[in-house]
Amino acid sequence: MSKCCQDLNEVNISEDIAGKKVLLVGNPNVGKSVFFSSYTKINAVSSNFAGTTVTYLKGTFDFGEEKYTLIDVPGIFSLNGKTVADEVALKFVYSNPQAIIFILDATNLTRSVELALELKGFDIPTVYALNFLDVAREKGIEINTKLLEELLGSPVIETVATQNVGLDELKNELLSQMTSEHKLNIGCRKCSKKEIYHDATDIVRKVRKSSSEKDIRKDKLSDMMVKPATGIPIAFFVLVVSFAIVVFGGKVSRVVFFLPVVKNVIIPFFDNLVSMFVNEGMLKNILVGEYGIFVIGFEWPLTLILPYVLFFYVVFAFLEDCGYIPRLTVLFDNLMSKIGLQGGSIINLSMAYGCAVPAIIGTRTYGTKKERLIVTTLISFTVPCISQIGALIELISTKSYFLFVPLILIGFTLFIIVSYILGRTLEGVVEPLIIQLPNLLIPNRKSYFRKILIRMKSFMVDAEGPMFVAILIAALLKETGALDAFAAFSSPLVKDWLGLPAQATDGLILGIVRREMSVTPLIGLNLSSLQILVASVVSLLYIPCLSVFGIIAAEFNARTSVMIVILTTGGAFLIGGLINQIGLLIL
Numbered sequence: 001m002s003k004c005c006q007d008l009n010e011v012n013i014s015e016d017i018a019g020k021k022v023l024l025v026g027n028p029n030v031g032k033s034v035f036f037s038s039y040t041k042i043n044a045v046s047s048n049f050a051g052t053t054v055t056y057l058k059g060t061f062d063f064g065e066e067k068y069t070l071i072d073v074p075g076i077f078s079l080n081g082k083t084v085a086d087e088v089a090l091k092f093v094y095s096n097p098q099a100i101i102f103i104l105d106a107t108n109l110t111r112s113v114e115l116a117l118e119l120k121g122f123d124i125p126t127v128y129a130l131n132f133l134d135v136a137r138e139k140g141i142e143i144n145t146k147l148l149e150e151l152l153g154s155p156v157i158e159t160v161a162t163q164n165v166g167l168d169e170l171k172n173e174l175l176s177q178m179t180s181e182h183k184l185n186i187g188c189r190k191c192s193k194k195e196i197y198h199d200a201t202d203i204v205r206k207v208r209k210s211s212s213e214k215d216i217r218k219d220k221l222s223d224m225m226v227k228p229a230t231g232i233p234i235a236f237f238v239l240v241v242s243f244a245i246v247v248f249g250g251k252v253s254r255v256v257f258f259l260p261v262v263k264n265v266i267i268p269f270f271d272n273l274v275s276m277f278v279n280e281g282m283l284k285n286i287l288v289g290e291y292g293i294f295v296i297g298f299e300w301p302l303t304l305i306l307p308y309v310l311f312f313y314v315v316f317a318f319l320e321d322c323g324y325i326p327r328l329t330v331l332f333d334n335l336m337s338k339i340g341l342q343g344g345s346i347i348n349l350s351m352a353y354g355c356a357v358p359a360i361i362g363t364r365t366y367g368t369k370k371e372r373l374i375v376t377t378l379i380s381f382t383v384p385c386i387s388q389i390g391a392l393i394e395l396i397s398t399k400s401y402f403l404f405v406p407l408i409l410i411g412f413t414l415f416i417i418v419s420y421i422l423g424r425t426l427e428g429v430v431e432p433l434i435i436q437l438p439n440l441l442i443p444n445r446k447s448y449f450r451k452i453l454i455r456m457k458s459f460m461v462d463a464e465g466p467m468f469v470a471i472l473i474a475a476l477l478k479e480t481g482a483l484d485a486f487a488a489f490s491s492p493l494v495k496d497w498l499g500l501p502a503q504a505t506d507g508l509i510l511g512i513v514r515r516e517m518s519v520t521p522l523i524g525l526n527l528s529s530l531q532i533l534v535a536s537v538v539s540l541l542y543i544p545c546l547s548v549f550g551i552i553a554a555e556f557n558a559r560t561s562v563m564i565v566i567l568t569t570g571g572a573f574l575i576g577g578l579i580n581q582i583g584l585l586i587l
Contacts, residue, residue: 308390340423
């Protein structure tokens, strides 16, 4: 191997991470989350690195007789990369960690060793976990662990994290390394990519052997998922099954559990409690009246939205952990490039169905501002969050699920038009897709359910508070007569142009706070199929909620945020009105 020196001068660190810490480092999709969950148990929180919107996990790590902070560093391919995640990872390395647990992917060893070589120049005790050994052996890959250990100059522990194999040995070896004297290794952080790649391939060539006689069924399935002839039917099947699980699971859990609990237990409890202390009048109406915060404040989020959010995360977490979503990005990369995007954008667009805010934050990993702006605009225009989808399911199910067909077609058409226009009018370039496909795996049960629990807790915290605020505002407006006055003022737009009842004006106000609340006031009304379609289209395109408005302003600027609001709101009223007027002529 070449001996390329690196400059170890201090980099600019906005804020050191205080205290004793161990870093969990590796490429994306190497199983770091399983190690993290095992070592930290439930003592974990998600944080943004100071001065950035890059999220990482940190938790308490019992190590010997002391407690350390275990930090799950964002997955990266290089310390010399240009993304914010790469910069954050480098700052963690320079923040004086006590040790590093480096996760090597036994199925894709070269990429892992490249990053490992960059880290060798830092005088930090390191232990390597050679993960996915079970998957590698299924593929006929054998690795000489002892030789790899000699070439890397630090202990290499064989692990299968999903089965808890090697985790205790890894922890004990790390403690041994931290208590022994260490010499500075000369690594390759400042070497050229070509030199680092040469050294990494040289190591892998010496330690890795492959047998074509082993079972390669997973490789065949992976290939089928990324080839258009077979991948598109698979993607369609996955989409249909996923949608069916979310709709059926949400509907059943709503009827069987959530609705009875809210209607028969929670609302009567607060109604009786308020009645004991508050007389009839405005205050009681605000608390338990038509728009009472203890009535629809529980009814809307818990019976109309939460059931669908739960099953969405059940499905999405499974597709994430089994490795399907990255394959979806490769499958559609060629098609996306024709409309000004690359396949990797699907990851953020998919995330946006959960919530637009982390999806927009996630665009910071993109190499160009142009692509970030295109994806952010598309999310604001055409991707409803799961809370909004839950409300739409309840609204549309009162007539026919077939109404989803024109709604999806309208959304898809707008997606193509907006991305095509922005791709050709915005200055800049869209970088080609570079992605490492993770292994196809059955998700680790513990990590899988933990991920669902964390996301549901986050939803309850992020969604429930703004909903209560919006409902309180609506109750005050209702009691003061302002809501009726606004309905009268907006009648030419809402009733004449859109063909919607006066209650739709409630949604226009509430939707500013939370997008799904632009739909909820209409649920339960006897609307026609045309009115439901118009209301659904208006909700889909309507102004992004306040949290989305704020994150767009923070990520870009206030002018961009205002422009997106104007375009989405104007588009909602224009397209919704045209659908209504054309529908009235046809029907």
